Each structure stands twice: as structure tokens, then as C-alpha cells.
Amino acid sequence: MSAVGGAGGGRTAVADVDASAPVGTVVPAELDGLPVTVVRHEGGWVVVDDECTHAACPFGADGEVFDGHVLACNCHGSEFDLRTGEVLLGPAERALTVRALAVVEGRLVVAGDGPADRP
Template identity: 35%
Template sequence: MTERSRHSTSRRTVLTTGAAVATAAVGGAALAACGGEQGGPTSGGGEQQPTAGGQPGQNLTSLSDVPVGGATAVTTPDGQDAVVSRPSANEVAAFSAICTHQGCKVDPQGAELRCPCHGSVFDAFTGEVRRGPADQPLPEINVRVDNGRIVTA
């Protein structure tokens, strides 16, 4: 092998290795963005997210702001993304809005909570998984109605 061909092989190896490293870095960044940019911390799929803490009686939203048979996105007093739903006129429920699959924030759509990242669908009234890839329900937040307000219980 001549000096020039050894130099070409070495250069080709460096370029190939550099391309592989760059591809891995881009792929890793995409997975990291998918995994947690929208909400709570996860260290892998399916882990439960923290639910609203703090004192009972903290306001989440007005009862009139949540449609009967639907759900509304809210932020808890401690800054967490949550969803409050209203299965009937006198019944309310609340859940973490962070998908248990990869940590993206779910969107309320009628009686469903849909994850825009991977297509998981949750029941807005129970938090249960209707369609995966998520395999764990959304963590419940205990709530009650107090003078027309939905508050933590």
C-alpha cells in the first residue's frame, strides 16, 4: 500500500466514523426530545408521574369551565400539567396530563385525552388507557367541588 492510499483509507475511516457519531447524536437528541420535553420527569416508559401535591382545597378551575362530558387542561397550584374532566353535571375527576408512555402532554378532546407524540389515548373520566403504546393509566389527582370551584381534595 502506498503512502497516499494509506492516507485515503485513514481519511475514509475518519469520515465514516464521524458520520456515524453525528447520526447517533441526532437520533439521541430526537429521542430525548420525545421523552420529556413536554412535562414531568421519566426515566423510561410506563413510570407513574407525580400528582398534584400541596394542601387540600387548592383551586384548579371553575366548574363552569369544564364541559359536561368533556375535559379541560389546567395547571395545578404547584405547576404541574393536569386535566380536569366532568363525566356528569355533579361529578368531576382529575389526572396528570403527562402521558405515561414517554412524558408528552396529552390534549383533552371530548371524552378522550390524546397524546400527540405517539398516539396513546386515555379515557378522560377514568385515566385508563384506551389505546397504546402507553400501558399505564394517567395518575389520578384527588379533587372535589367546593362552591362552584374544582379544588384539590
């Protein structure tokens, strides 16, 4: 996707998604040419790599969100906290990298370089 924002303040757009989509919405997308998964949880929108840290199974549109903030992998059942990336249930042992997204000009864009902002 393209950059959005003013001169020098452009950010990478990740997805064109209805910003009012319900909690639990999971959308496959690309970021810097790599597959990612965009997820709406109770605290807002985040982006994670499109593979579980256990066996690299893709989340794609098949990732499931429950309890408002838990992403489950449909391959082997690993569960991750979308607010922090922390593994809540194995077999995965390594956390997900979670980046916050913001809505800018009607598009979801990477909000920063660090972990997701806490609501």
C-alpha cells in the same frame, strides 16, 4: 391556587371553571406548582398529570375526550379511561393517576387523596 373550606378542612383549589361545562371540557391548570389537566367526563371532574405516560407529551388543552370517559393523547394516540386511569390503547403501557375533583364554593378542588371516586 388557594385552599378553600373551613378551618382545618381546607382543600387545594385546582381551577376556576364553570362547573356546568359540558363533558369533554379539558382545561390546563396547576396543582402544587405542577402542570395538570382538569377534565370533565361523564362521571364528573377529574385531574390528571399534564403528560401522557408514554412519551410525556402534554395533554394541555389539546387532550381529547370521547365516549364520555376516554382521554386521548394527540401525540401518539394513547387512550386512557378517566374513571380509572387504565390504558385502553397504547403505545402507553402505564396508567394515569386520576384524582376526583369536587365543586366547593364555585371552584374545583381535590376531593381526596386516592383514585377517583366511582359515580
